[in-house]
Amino acid sequence: MSNSVALVTGANKGIGREIARGLAAAGLTVYLGARDQERGARAAAELPGEVRVLRLDVTSQAEVDGAAARIEAETGRLDVLVNNAGVALDWAHGPAGADAEALRRSFEVNVFGAVAMTRACLPLLRGAEVGRVVNVSSPLGSLGLLSTPESPIAQRHLLAYSSSKAALNAVTLLYANALRPDGVLVNAVSPGLVATDLNAGSPFPRGERTPAEGAALPIRLALLGADGPTGQFWGEDGIIPW
Template identity: 60%
Template sequence: MQANDVALVTGANKGIGREIVRQLALQGYTVFLGARDVERGQAAVAELLASPGESGGDIRFVRLDVTDGDSVRAAVGLIESRVGRLDVLVNNAGIVVEWGVRAEEVTAAQVREVFEVNVFGVVALTSACVPLLRRSGNPRIVNMSSGLGSLGLLSDPASPFSARELLAYSASKAALNALTLGYADALRADGIKVNATSPGLVRTDGNAAATFPRGERGPAEGAVVPVGLATLPADGPTGVFRGPDALDQTIPW
């Protein structure tokens, strides 16, 4: 890691995103905590900076709604004006809208809503950040995916993922996995590593209404592999899907 590496984490005012911010800051990163809501985002930054042992890095709030082109441009422009480059982009922002809805009852509007954040938002922000990432000596992109986006797991009757009816979310994460591979290939010549990860089933607000067990993992556990991918050395892998328990644990695409 070069001195004062700069990271941007989206959807980071709570849950896994906030924990990723915390762990990167502890490693000395300058971290931009991206959130749609200004009050919540600023409160998260203040709380993190006030916590004992959190003074290893520099945490800054940036308003960022990945579904809003003006917001994306403003956030990237702010980062460019303040620090001039980006070393790490963590595409963490994501939504689920179809809890308790059977697959055949999911509407096109619901799928579209999920794709706006989980897929199109990733494309918009990644495209905007690539010029800043090219200025880094060791640029990394981490896409927060899920086992529910793994076609290998979804097609395996023995896998618990195959029985979870989250049609829009699963489709969006499968699309995100395809984006990961496409970006990894396209940006390889620039030295930009692009990888996907699953944090596992973590207790967050996002799965509070889950019809299946919410899991025993806390945000700190869920953030370990994403942070590992975010801090890869220059000779680290690109185009891999790792987690949820270890950095060398491979998830089938």
């Protein structure tokens, strides 16, 4: 992995930072995407290996395109894209109380940001020996689990967050199918219930997993070999139903 290059979005804190840490420790050159350049620089200074800060707001097409162009100019390659940036905006509202604006803002980051990032990086990923895209999702976007009314997942009632993660799961499958001929592996992953800033406002249990524990599975998928799976949704206990 010593010549490989990775980009992790939303990586100045939490699970994203730990994913960046793990990939850098594995010998990859890691671009740490952060909306705030200063916070990104502080995070990068704490990490081992070759970590380069990249100012990156995934809702800005100019910054997305600029990120891909910079990586191409500096390294000429990209082997791994981890779409980790995400938001959760509707902890306090059930479906009846959620408004369209919360959905727009959620989809802007959780879905459109991941699509914009993947599209911009496709030429580089297609040129990799094994291109890998890891989309950080959630069981809260599983239609299989949401369709069981008594399940804890269905009882969260998070219209904006769950629908955006369900859309991200569909995006994962569509990219996986389209990119199979190019040898690019595309998978979704749940880091598990980790107490981070994302769920700081949650009225539900925030979980006892650490960001490092949550990052372990995304890192494993980011380091898959050519014979690795594609088009799957992984959780700590195995495959999660779509």
